Each structure stands twice: as structure tokens, then as C-alpha cells.
Amino acid sequence: MKQSINVGIVGYGNLGKGVEKAIRQNPDMTLEAIFTRREPQGVQASVPVLHISEAEKFVGKIDVMILCGGSATDLPEQVPYFAKMFNTVDSFDTHAKIPEFFAQVDAVASEAGHVSVISTGWDPGLFSLNRMLAEAILPEGKEYTFWGRGVSQGHSDAIRRVEGVKNGVQYTIPVEDAVAKVRSGENPQLSTRDKHLRECFVVAEEGADQAKIEQEIKNMPNYFSDYDTTVNFISEEELKANHSTMPHGGTVLRSGRTGENSTQIIEFGLKLDSNPEFTASVLVAYSRAAAKLADQGAKGAKTVFDIPFGLLSPKSAEQLRKELL
Amino acid sequence: MKQSINVGIVGYGNLGKGVEKAIRQNPDMTLEAIFTRREPQGVQASVPVLHISEAEKFVGKIDVMILCGGSATDLPEQVPYFAKMFNTVDSFDTHAKIPEFFAQVDAVASEAGHVSVISTGWDPGLFSLNRMLAEAILPEGKEYTFWGRGVSQGHSDAIRRVEGVKNGVQYTIPVEDAVAKVRSGENPQLSTRDKHLRECFVVAEEGADQAKIEQEIKNMPNYFSDYDTTVNFISEEELKANHSTMPHGGTVLRSGRTGENSTQIIEFGLKLDSNPEFTASVLVAYSRAAAKLADQGAKGAKTVFDIPFGLLSPKSAEQLRKELL
Numbered sequence: 001m002k003q004s005i006n007v008g009i010v011g012y013g014n015l016g017k018g019v020e021k022a023i024r025q026n027p028d029m030t031l032e033a034i035f036t037r038r039e040p041q042g043v044q045a046s047v048p049v050l051h052i053s054e055a056e057k058f059v060g061k062i063d064v065m066i067l068c069g070g071s072a073t074d075l076p077e078q079v080p081y082f083a084k085m086f087n088t089v090d091s092f093d094t095h096a097k098i099p100e101f102f103a104q105v106d107a108v109a110s111e112a113g114h115v116s117v118i119s120t121g122w123d124p125g126l127f128s129l130n131r132m133l134a135e136a137i138l139p140e141g142k143e144y145t146f147w148g149r150g151v152s153q154g155h156s157d158a159i160r161r162v163e164g165v166k167n168g169v170q171y172t173i174p175v176e177d178a179v180a181k182v183r184s185g186e187n188p189q190l191s192t193r194d195k196h197l198r199e200c201f202v203v204a205e206e207g208a209d210q211a212k213i214e215q216e217i218k219n220m221p222n223y224f225s226d227y228d229t230t231v232n233f234i235s236e237e238e239l240k241a242n243h244s245t246m247p248h249g250g251t252v253l254r255s256g257r258t259g260e261n262s263t264q265i266i267e268f269g270l271k272l273d274s275n276p277e278f279t280a281s282v283l284v285a286y287s288r289a290a291a292k293l294a295d296q297g298a299k300g301a302k303t304v305f306d307i308p309f310g311l312l313s314p315k316s317a318e319q320l321r322k323e324l325l
Numbered sequence: 326m327k328q329s330i331n332v333g334i335v336g337y338g339n340l341g342k343g344v345e346k347a348i349r350q351n352p353d354m355t356l357e358a359i360f361t362r363r364e365p366q367g368v369q370a371s372v373p374v375l376h377i378s379e380a381e382k383f384v385g386k387i388d389v390m391i392l393c394g395g396s397a398t399d400l401p402e403q404v405p406y407f408a409k410m411f412n413t414v415d416s417f418d419t420h421a422k423i424p425e426f427f428a429q430v431d432a433v434a435s436e437a438g439h440v441s442v443i444s445t446g447w448d449p450g451l452f453s454l455n456r457m458l459a460e461a462i463l464p465e466g467k468e469y470t471f472w473g474r475g476v477s478q479g480h481s482d483a484i485r486r487v488e489g490v491k492n493g494v495q496y497t498i499p500v501e502d503a504v505a506k507v508r509s510g511e512n513p514q515l516s517t518r519d520k521h522l523r524e525c526f527v528v529a530e531e532g533a534d535q536a537k538i539e540q541e542i543k544n545m546p547n548y549f550s551d552y553d554t555t556v557n558f559i560s561e562e563e564l565k566a567n568h569s570t571m572p573h574g575g576t577v578l579r580s581g582r583t584g585e586n587s588t589q590i591i592e593f594g595l596k597l598d599s600n601p602e603f604t605a606s607v608l609v610a611y612s613r614a615a616a617k618l619a620d621q622g623a624k625g626a627k628t629v630f631d632i633p634f635g636l637l638s639p640k641s642a643e644q645l646r647k648e649l650l
Binding site: 018021022025026095098099102119124126128129130131132133135136137138139140183185249258259262263264265266267268269270271272273274277278280281282285288303304305306307308309310312313314317318320321322324325 | 343346347350351420423424427444449451453454455456457458460461462463464465508510574583584587588589590591592593594595596597598599602603605606607610613628629630631632633634635637638639642643645646647649650
């Protein structure tokens with residue numbers, strides 16, 4: 001291993017800014033540069049901000065490029081492009097398209113001799129790991145995932161597309177009673193509505209019909225119609241003051257049986273003040289693993305299932321055994 | 326991979342019996358034989374029970390030997406012995422001696438060309454994994470482990486050594502208020518006494534001085550004197566009826582900070598009706614990983630930190646990406 005793992009960031013939104021902060025907490029890593037598709041002039045950051053087209057000049061200087069764009073259009077384009085030049089880490093989270101994305105990235109990274117860790121973060125990522133672990137240990141059982149309380153960007157965007165809505169934030173909230181039932185080992189059958197509530201804070205345009213907005217939100221298919229949804233109209237000032245942070249979290253539970261009839265429950269939970277900062281911290285730990293894997297001669301696309309936890313830590317295997325086993 | 330992973334059990338106590346049951350839940354694994362140091366005649370099991378000295382006849386027939394003896398004397402002797410002949414998995418849990426045990430097993434297994442997964446189960450094991458993961462993701466933070474509510478064999482044994490005690494069971498109980506403080510992100514300083522209570526159920530010999538027994542238990546150094554301990558005297562019948570199962574569990578929490586001042590909490594918890602059956606289920610999943618690692622040409626001692634989660638599952642990497650990522 002080299003003295004320091006040199007990292008680049010592609011995309012300087014909330015996630016990219018989170019990565020910049022997370023790297024400061026990891027003395028074995030150095031942030032080299034930030035790359036953006038926008039005009040880089042005037043973007044303030046702790047390191048040089050360059051246009052994405054300049055990244056190729058950093059081949060040999062950057063060990064791992066952390067891709068912080070969105071899953072809809074940025075990552076499917078950017079990850080294969082950067083995997084030709086660098087080891088990469090991303091948080092691609094369109095679950096249904098992961099096999100296709102993996103194949104595409106694997107082909108490029110394998111040929112170029114780089115490691116690309118795809119789809120990490122907390123879901124996909126840590127939650128996937130815990131679903132898998134719990135299923136492997138308790139093959140006879142049932143898995144439950146609850147998300148929240150937290151802001152869902154997709155649902156907030158959906159609110160903001162409703163006519164007459166100026167601004168809005170949506171919280172996904174797990175139903176406490178459902179979580180308690182799972183924890184008790186009851187193995188309940190839970191419908192979509194049983195598991196989560198949706199709470200909306202909406203700023204209406206002046207003169208807009210609030211009753212109509214409320215009905216339109218509550219009846220929106222896929223997003224809200226299968227849930228118990230509450231809609232609260234508030235002022236822009238109140239939205240800014242009370243709903244501008246991005247908390248999130250959730251719980252993955254598996255309730256299984258062993259032997260004659262022993263109930264065994266495995267639970268993993270997150271309670272996050274800042275979703276993007278936490279996701280960024282996961283990406284940074286996996287970028288350390290990507291650098292170590294590449295040093296060991298690995299190549300191709302990898303997921304959280306392929307990576308031993310020990311590689312996430314700056315500590316040696318010996319230290320880990322002594323201090324943490 | 327072969328059609329089936331063939332497994333042997335060494336030691337047929339609670340843990341060995343748990344492994345026997347767990348293998349029945351895993352169709353890709355077959356239990357070949359059970360080995361015991363005792364006289365095997367008359368031991369009833371679902372497969373042949375043989376004396377430990379006959380194990381060498383199973384070289385080439387058993388892929389992984391799961392060692393279910395105790396950490397004090399059995400495992401330090403048996404793991405190196407069996408690692409010469411087989412891949413092995415064990416639950417060696419004397420934390421302070423792990424580095425020494427690792428070195429000893431690693432030397433034997435490396436030379437013999439076998440894989441030996443040491444110190445797995447839930448603590449060490451799943452709890453270690455979660456401590457390590459959380460520390461790697463949130464380097465600025467504080468870790469808390471709470472055990473229980475569950476039966477501690479070591480503390481129950483200590484009670485039973487007190488003069489005038491016929492039988493006894495001890496429960497380790499986390500202090501709810503301390504757990505709640507950690508979950509709230511307060512990062513409290515917690516003494517030994519703040520974190521756990523100890524509850525004892527004791528059957529006294531006829532005519533024994535109960536007040537003296539109670540004082541002797543409560544003042545026992547290392548085991549009880551640093552805790553708030555309650556002692557309840559009950560009848561042998563009541564002990565058998567209400568305190569003969571072995572529940573356990575616990576929680577590993579890390580409360581960290583990212584960015585300016587965002588509190589991020591990672592929690593992993595277990596609630597187990599049967600501690601030995603759950604530990605057995607973990608050993609069985611890691612024996613699958615040991616077989617796969619050996620098939621890949623790996624050798625030497627491994628810990629939970631060295632093993633990618635994907636190897637614990639009977640599913641292919643492709644299936645895991647599709648179904649669980």
C-alpha cells in the first residue's frame with residue numbers, strides 16, 4: 001500500500017460535498033480534485049474544481065474516483081467512462097437495473113484492469129449486506145425492511161410536480177406498531193399500507209386550491225395512493241426553517257426459526273441526521289477497499305457481497321484481530 | 326463446487342446439537358458424522374457418532390469439520406489437530422488469546438493446505454463485524470456493546486460454585502435507560518454498572534444460609550461486585566420450569582459524527598430464543614464459506630473480517646446481485 005490513497009470526486013452536489021467532508025475524517029486518504037459537468041469557475045471547494053473533461057490528466061495520480069451523480073442518467077454514463085481510467089466507487093441504486101449495470105461496468109473495468117465497486121451506500125449497500133447475512137444464517141425466516149423516518153427525494157420531487165405546489169418535502173415514516181410486531185417474532189403479513197406512512201409538508205402557490213392539491217397528492221399512483229398520507233400546508237419560511245435537512249434511516253429485520261421452534265431475530269438499523277453525509281462515508285470506506293483490492297491485483301466490477309469487511313478499515317488484519325474481533 | 330458440502334461435527338453438547346439441527350435447514354449441506362471424546366456407544370443422533378480418534382478415516386469424505394468444544398481447553402487442542410486433516414470452523418471466544426490462537430492455527434492450516442475459520446459465532450463474530458464496519462464508516466464516534474437479556478454460562482457457573490448453592494442461572498440484562506441514551510446520540514460515558522444488571526435465580530441446599538449466599542454472590546469480584554445484582558431464591562422445580570432455556574442477544578451501537586455536526590447511528594441487534602442454536606447457524610454459514618474458499622485455493626486461518634459475505638450464501642453471485650442487492 002502507498003502512504004495515502006488519492007481520491008477524486010465526480011459530481012459536487014450533496015453527495016459529493018459529503019464525500020469531501022468524509023475524506024477529512026480519514027487520515028489515510030487525500031482528496032486530489034473535484035470534477036464537475038458544470039462550469040467549474042466559481043465553484044468553491046477545498047481542492048481544485050475542474051471540468052470533467054480534465055479527469056484524464058489525473059490518470060496515475062488518482063487511485064479511486066468516487067462517482068457522486070444520480071442513478072437515472074449520470075452513473076450509467078459516467079461509471080463506464082471513468083472505469084476505463086480509474087478504480088471507481090458509485091451508489092447506483094436503481095435495484096432492477098443492477099444486473100445490467102454490473103455487466104456493463106464489469107466488462108470495461110476488467111479490460112482496463114481496474115476495480116469498480118458498484119451500488120454501495122446504505123440501500124443498496126449496508127441494508128443489502130444485512131439482508132443477505134441474515135438469510136444465510138437463518139434460511140427459514142422472513143425479512144422486513146422499514147425505511148425512515150426520513151426525507152424521500154423521489155416523493156418530494158413528485159409533490160413538487162403537482163400543479164399549484166411551490167415547494168414540498170415528504171417524509172417516509174415506518175409504522176411503529178408494525179415494527180414492534182416484527183420484533184416480537186410474530187412474523188406478521190404486512191401490506192404496503194401497514195408498513196409505512198407518508199407525511200407531506202407543502203408550500204402552495206398563492207391562491208392555489210389546497211383541497212385539490214391534497215387530493216391530487218393522496219391519489220397519486222405508485223407514490224402515495226397505497227399509503228396513508230397526510231398533507232400539511234406550511235409557509236416557505238417554515239419549510240426552510242424546519243424541513244431543510246435530510247435525515248433518514250431505517251431497519252432491516254429478519255425473524256427466523258431454528259431447531260424445534262426457537263425464534264431468532266437479527267436487526268440492523270440506521271438513524272441518520274444526514275443521509276448524503278452518511279452515504280458519502282460509506283462510499284469513502286469502500287473506496288479504501290477498492291484501492292486495496294486493486295493493489296492485490298483484483299479487477300472488474302465488485303459489489304458489497306464480494307468485499308471482505310477488513311478491507312474497509314485503515315487497520316491491518318493483525319490490528320483488527322487484536323482490537324475488534 | 327461439488328453438489329453437496331459434507332460436514333462433520335466435533336463435540337456433541339448444546340452447540341454440536343445446534344449444528345446438527347442447522348444443517349437440516351441447508352439443503353446444500355450434508356452431515357456425515359459426529360465425533361466425540363466420550364464413549365460414542367449409546368449416543369443417539371441422526372448420523373453415526375464415532376470416537377474422535379476415527380476422524381482421520383474421513384479425510385476426503387468430510388469437507389469441513391465444525392468444532393463445537395469449549396474455548397478453555399478443547400479448541401486450543403482440537404483446532405490445530407483437525408486443521409491438519411480438514412477445513413475447520415470454530416467459535417473460539419477468549420478475546421485476549423485470539424492473536425495467539427490465530428497464529429497457531431494459521432501455521433498448521435497453511436502447511437496442510439486447509440482453510441480454518443476461527444472465532445466465529447455472534448461475539449466474536451457478527452458483533453465484531455458490526456463494530457469494525459461501523460468504525461470504518463464513522464471514524465469519529467463511540468462504540469457501545471450491550472449484552473442480553475440472556476443467560477451467561479460463566480456467571481451461572483460462578484454462582485454454582487458458591488457454598489450452599491445447589492443450582493443457579495444468571496441473566497445479564499442491559500440497562501434500558503443507558504441503551505436509550507446511546508440511541509438518542511448523547512454519547513454518554515457509561516461505567517460497567519451503568520450498562521448491565523445481573524439477575525440470579527438460585528436453588529439453595531436445604532438448610533443453607535440464604536443471606537450469606539446472597540452476600541457472597543453480590544460481592545464476588547470480576548463477576549458481580551461491579552454490577553447491581555439481584556438474587557432470587559427459587560425451588561429446583563421452578564428453575565427447571567422457567568430457566569432451562571438459553572436465550573441471549575444484545576446490541577452493538579456506534580454513535581458517530583459527520584460533516585459539521587450530524588449525528589449518525591448504526592445499530593446491530595440480536596434477540597435469540599436459543600443462543601447455542603443461533604451460534605450453530607452462524608458456524609454452519611461460515612462452514613459453507615470455508616468450503617468455497619478452499620475450492621478457490623485459499624488456505625490458512627481466516628476470521629470474519631477476511632470473508633466476503635457472498636460466500637456465506639448458497640446463492641450464486643449473480644443471484645445475490647439480482648435478489649438481494
